[in-house]
Amino acid sequence: MGPSTTALSIVEPLDRQTLGERAYAKLADLLISGRLAPGEKLSLRGAAEVLGVSIMPVREAVSRLIADRALEVAPNRAVRVPVMSAEQFRDLTRIRIEIEGFAAAQAAAQHTADDLAAITAAEAAMRRECEATEPDLARAVELNKTFHFAVYAAAHSPTLLEIIRALWLKAGPVINLDLRANPQRLAASGVIAKHDAVLRAVTARDSDGARAGIAADIQGASSFILSRGGLPD
Amino acid sequence: MGPSTTALSIVEPLDRQTLGERAYAKLADLLISGRLAPGEKLSLRGAAEVLGVSIMPVREAVSRLIADRALEVAPNRAVRVPVMSAEQFRDLTRIRIEIEGFAAAQAAAQHTADDLAAITAAEAAMRRECEATEPDLARAVELNKTFHFAVYAAAHSPTLLEIIRALWLKAGPVINLDLRANPQRLAASGVIAKHDAVLRAVTARDSDGARAGIAADIQGASSFILSRGGLPD
DNA sequence: TGCCGTGATCTGTGATCACAGTTAGACTGA
DNA sequence: TCAGTCTAACTGTGATCACAGATCACGGCA
Helix, strand or coil: CCCCHHHHHHHCCCCCCCHHHHHHHHHHHHHHCCCCCCCCEECHHHHHHHHCCCHHHHHHHHHHHHHCCCCEECCCCCEECCCCCHHHHHHHHHHHHHHHHHHHHHHHHHCCHHHHHHHHHHHHHHHHHHCCCCCCHHHHHHHHHHHHHHHHHCCCCHHHHHHHHHHHHHHHHHHHHHHHHCCCHHHHCCHHHHHHHHHHHHHCCCHHHHHHHHHHHHHHHHHHHHHHCCCCC | CCCCHHHHHHHCCCCCCCHHHHHHHHHHHHHHCCCCCCCCEECHHHHHHHHCCCHHHHHHHHHHHHHCCCCEECCCCCEECCCCCHHHHHHHHHHHHHHHHHHHHHHHHHCCHHHHHHHHHHHHHHHHHHCCCCCCHHHHHHHHHHHHHHHHHCCCCHHHHHHHHHHHHHHHHHHHHHHHHCCCHHHHCCHHHHHHHHHHHHHCCCHHHHHHHHHHHHHHHHHHHHHHCCCCC
16 A cells, blocks of 8 residues: 555545546537537547547547537538527527526525635626726636536536536537627627626525526527527528 | 439438447437446446447447436446435436426427327327236336427427436436336326326416426426435435 | 549548456465 | 455456548549
């Protein structure tokens, strides 16, 4: 054994994440942050070379993302980011409002002091970035995600959190690609005001208010994107 | 080309599903129908031999199921069906009621004549099996699944359907294992009456009624299982 | 000039091999 | 008889090879 049993009992965990998991995390991040555009093709061997591993870990990561419908295989066997029709996007928005709204309501009812501190901090960081003279778009996208998931995490339901993560995997490419094309949406659509409403509702343990706030945030972004008409069908 | 161009235009589709998909479908069916018990270990090579393929397709299937939390890898790297604590099961039930209830409400509002016919037929088949002199348990489980998904399919949302399928993948082992141990639950818990209530609500386009009916069905089974106290923690 | 066959190169899928880590069983020692 | 050790047979993970199908560009024929 080691030099000391007591020392071992402390250090133990030793997160041994597999290469496949790391590849999945990397690809998932690219999707959620919208750096992989809808329709973009993805080569297993190409991705493997970029990530500096063999194609085996990439295969596992990609097969998981395909199972989540975050990627798809074309009839030609080519792997690509799905192109979402306007109707599909409306459907996804409806589901997000229902499920993320539910999570926000649960968060309002069940949050702890730590949860509230995390949510408050995330809201402040997001506000600071958006009100800066020259906002960093990539950072704003990241902070938006941080805020939402700080709220959802306060619902204390791992299963629910996982479902929402899968929804963001699908919505990410569409939403954030659009945001890249229209940076002014950050200021125009009143994201900050809606986040503030959510924060205040959660603080007041107002479940209906939290649900409505999240719904308004999601619906706002969705309507903006649909109004631009960039989606097929 | 072939002997006739007109003939080709008819036959074309030719579903070429991969071995990995078939392995996934097979394993998923085993989980949903509860033939894989919580805690049961699963060997990649063993499963591959049973399925008559190499371990590669099984690896893909298993990694997808692990991503869905329908399987888990123990710290020893052993793959097994997760053992769910009572608290986790309560959490899962709460989410199922919310999401499957939402799907039922949507189904009530948006179903077509074909949907209604499928739901009606599924309800009748389930009733027939349960009221038989000696009901076939495995068949009853299958028919219960058919009825629920006939309802959910009427919501016409592929994304929602996929989420629910993932939920059943988690709940299946617990629910159907318990059902195997307590076959009398089929008659005792009033499943038939609840399904009938759902059918009537959907027919009447009563969204709230459909939601309540599904919620009662899920809650009924969950309460029964929890009352038996077979779950750890 | 326009079109079609053809081969090189890419794709994902599947099989096989290699490896580190764990586990269980048998064997040895007292 | 029992405790300890050590080997042999597993486990999942990763790499490499093999293959069928798809894509695309080049070249020859009409």
